[in-house]
Amino acid sequence: MVDFATSLQVMVPLHRTETGETTRDALRDRWVSWAGPPQTLCLDPSQPNLSQVLGAFCNNTGIDMRHTAADAHWQLGKVERHGQWLCRVFQRVLDESRPQSEPEWRDCLSHAQSAKNTLLTEAGASPYQLVFGRNPRVPTDLMQEAPHLGAVDAEQAEPALERAAAVRAASRRAMLECQSDRAVRAALRARPRALRPFRSGDWVYYWRTQKHVDGVRIEGGRWYGAGLVLGSVGRNFVVAHRRSLLRCAPEQLRFATPSEATVAEFPESELLGVKTLLEKGQFPKSQFVDVTQESRPPEAPEEAQATVDEPSQGLAGLNAAQWLEQHRQTAAGTESPKAPEALFCQETLDMEHLHSSHVEILMAAFLQKRAQKELPATGNTPDMQHRIDEAKLVEWETVSGKAAVRVHTGAKAREIKEKFGHRFIGSRFVVTNKVDEEGSRVKARWCLLGHNDPDFHQKIASGECHSPTMHQLSRIPGVDPSAVIEIVGNLYGANDAPAQWYKEFDAQAQAAGFQRSIFDPCLYYYREPQRGLTGILGAHVDDTIMGGEGEAYNRAIQRLKARFQYRKWRQGSGEFCGVQYFQDPESKEITYDQKAYAQNIRPIAMTKDRQKQRKQLANEREITALRAVNGALNWLASQTRPDISVQASFSQQAFPSPTVEHLLSANEAVHRARQYSDVALTVRHVPWEDLNIVFHSDAGFANASQGKTQAGYILAFTTSQLAEDQPSVWSPFCWKSYKMSRVVASTLAGETQSFATASGISEWMSLMVSEAKHGCFDLRACEDHLRCVPITGVTDCKSLFDALNTPTSPGKIEDKRVAIDLAIVRQSMSRCGLQVRWCPTQLMIADGLTKNQADPADLMRALLANGVYQLSNEAEVLAQKKAQRDRRVQRKPLGSTNSPSYEQSQTPGAVFREVYLDHEATSYHSPEEEHIVQGKAVRRTSFDARSGKVLASEDLQESLLCEKQWLSSRVSLLRTEIWYERVVPGSRV
Helix, strand or coil: CECCCCCCECCCCCCCCCCHHHHHHHHHHHHHHHHCCCCEEEECCCCHHHCHHHHHHHHHCCCEEEECCCCCHHHHHHHHHHHHHHHHHHHHHHHHHCCCCHHHHHHHHHHHHHHHHHHCCECCECHHHHHHCCCCCCCCCCCCCCCCHHHHHHHHHCHHHHHHHHHHHHHHHHHHHHHHHHHHHHHHHCCCCECCCCCCCCEEEEEECCEEECCEEECCCEEEEEEEEEEEECCEEEEEECCEEEEECHHHEEECCHHHHHHCCCCHHHHHHHHHHHHHCCCCHHHEEEHHHCCCCCCCCCCCCCCCCCCCCCECCCCHHHHHHHHHHHHHHCCCCHHHHHHHCCCCCCHHHCCCCHHHHHHHHHHHHHCCCEECCCCCCHHHHHHHHHHHHHHHHHHHCCCCEEEECHHHHHHHHHHCHHHEECEEEEEEEEEECCEEEEEEEEEECHHHCCCHHHHHHHCCCCCCEEEECCCCCCCCCCCEEEECCCCCCCCCHHHHHHHHHHHHHHHCCEEECCCCCCEEEEEECCCEEEEEEEEECCEEEEEECCHHHHHHHHHHHHHCCCCCCCCCEEEECCEEEEECCCCCCEEEECHHHHHCCCCCCCCHHHHCCCCCECCHHHHHHHHHHHHHHHHHHHHCCHHHHHHHHHHHCCCCCCEHHHHHHHHHHHHHHHHCCCCCEEECCCCHHHCEEEEEEEECCCCCHHHCCEEEEEEEEECHHHCCCCCEECEEEEEEEEECCCCCCCHHHHHHHHHHHHHHHHHHHHHHHHHHHHCCCCHHHCHHHHCCCCEEEEECCHHHHHHHHCCCCHHHCCCHHHHHHHHHHHHHHHHHCCEEEECCHHHCHHHHHCCCCHHHHHHHHHHHHHCEECCCCHHHHHHHHHHHHHHHHHCCCCCCCCCCCCCHHHCCCCEEEEEEEECCCCEEECCCCCEECECCEEEEEEECCCCCCEEEEEEEEHHHHHHCCCCCCCCCCCCCCEEEEEECCCCCC
16 A cells, blocks of 8 residues: 555565455554545455455545556556565565565564565655654664664564664665665656646547457557547546547547648537537447557657647646646636537536536436447457457348348349439447356447438438338448448338337237237237137237147247347246246246346445435436436336335436435335345236226325325236125235325325326226227227226225215215215216225325335235235224224223222233234234233233134233233234233133
């Protein structure tokens, strides 16, 4: 470890494999413990230095970590050079001292380190003097002002002290020899080197050792340009050349000569396009090249001057502190030309935001978002580049073999270029690393730049999105670069490709015998005259999911497979649209989840000090991270996780002015998503002729942003046993948590709006089920099909339940908007036979979609796992609730004068009975066994609310029960409540 300003070096021996933990411990114990945490820690990109353990430690202690580019060792040259000096000194000490044990070896290292920090001088002072104000005191050194005579005598008498003095002398001698050698070598190699302070707007040339041009790799290295400097990322620079972005080290850049800068005529419209791409973070990763991994150029020719104001020149021999100060002054005080700078900078940054420029923030966000998806088409390692070139060749063979293109060469190509030069558009390869159950493979997709289509606006206006367009071939392996491609079919990137693909797939599916749904154009049914519905198919772009049986259905599938070449065909389990599906081979029930996706969501990184600033507004970086987290949570919640829907909805409501508190709430939602990542949904078996729909709706009151109300609903398939108050299958298929667009004045208004919305969706699903059962029908007669699928709506709002089930006129309600919503629901009840039911609030499933609380979420997760639901008669439940209230009023405290005394309650006939609440049956039960009090002890038994199985039994002191009137114990996800009450023989609980 080397201090950048003073060159103070600390060596820590590591006697085991270097890991993130060992690096963290060395930094904490050997540097932070006495010098405090540094402001910046520069490291090379080795695995231990990139570990999460070291990163978390630096983040928690306020250390800014900066990693050099791969293979750019000169960017950490000071550390490398000082490490080399100390190694030379240490090796000389070892050769002269010959240590025989580990303590002696450590003494050699300690003396070598001390000698280097004492004798190495910069600007007339050693590292020890710069840090501590003086060199360490050596009592036996006769050159000091007051040597200690006793220590000198002991050194002559004790062999161990004599050896230590010899090692110290050898270390100092080796350091002086190395310093002399360094000075001589530096003098022999010395030459003046001017600093080149590149700034935004400079025209530069960059050095590359290899580059692919028109599909041909150019080896040997050369200068390319001219490129425009956009900004800096640390010590490196971001350069725009044509439509590519490159990250270059300063040593890989040179200023363009005046003639080169004149030739570099970038059209203004193109520069504005680059600015737009930068601001939106839409630069494709294949156009971003990290040049810092390549070697430096050879001896450079005569340096050209900067294209901006002439800066002051300095020599490279400045020490670190002077260089940093000059760099800060230059960055803060030098003005750049306004013309190019105005394209990329929107505000002037002060010193605190020197390293947080607009370009740097955008580039960092872009790299973080795209790094895991797309691979660069060029500039890779030889092995990876070979795999990418093979993937490109495979893609081209696939495209050319489908009669979608015609290749023209020779005179025909030249003729097309002359006549139709305005008809050419660009293309590029999108290269990705596909990882699935079959392993990892490189996949290349050839895409047209459809936004450059010369007929784009005319096609959009007319609705005709297809016409032959010529494309000039480039960078396709094995094809002449002067050839021309004519587009005669559908290709990726074309403006009409999605529409043309859907038309083709729809035509082939219907030709195979499938019928398209009138409610969903991506849903298809397969029917047989005698058997009815035997198959169903869903399409999402070029992915399909299907199920069915029968020979006719299998023939239709084989016809589709013959027309469309499916690369992967999975049966029984597989992934579709990011969701993992699995079908039980025996019960045929389908389970789907997104466990891997949930585990890969990352929270927003914040320091502990930042987390305490809960009311402060989020900065630009945090807002970008919050948008990314919200997108991930919303996708997860909408597909497989209704238990986090309310958290995802609340997090989205933080805009347009999110605060740190909103960031913490989003991180909590990420924690919940990852904690319960194993939550899965099951499509349970429901008899086709007994299929029913049930929905639960709920609404809070002014609990959303801007004083609005959070509402939610969840729909599920069930059976007719639900209406008979019997346990029934419950299989959810649709849910939503949302903020109402209209401010409501009462709870009844919010509940009514939510119930009306859920009833409308249930009617839609009822028509889709009717279509699946009976086939397509005339939508003008849809009311005849609404009653084919019974619908049950459940609410926990007693006033809404009474208003819908009593003959009272809605017009008597003061809020006429609520009266309108009630009239809509009543019309739905009469039209489709909607049955309205009521349940207690603590058993409302949709409560977890409107309130960010633990109990409703646990109830929902438990129901998702069990898949069984039961309603109870409203009159019975209300009677039980009234009896509970009456008992609470009649029950006296144990210390009151009207209650039995402690001694009187110890009669042998007194019993303690446990009562628990069964959430599924919504009724009270009590175990058959009663435990008689004997002496001062009683046994407590805990029961499972679902099975009645004894979970635990233990002895309790009666005094504990006398002190507290009741105890509560939470058992399983249903949070079963166990009550302990003192009663007398013959009484009822």
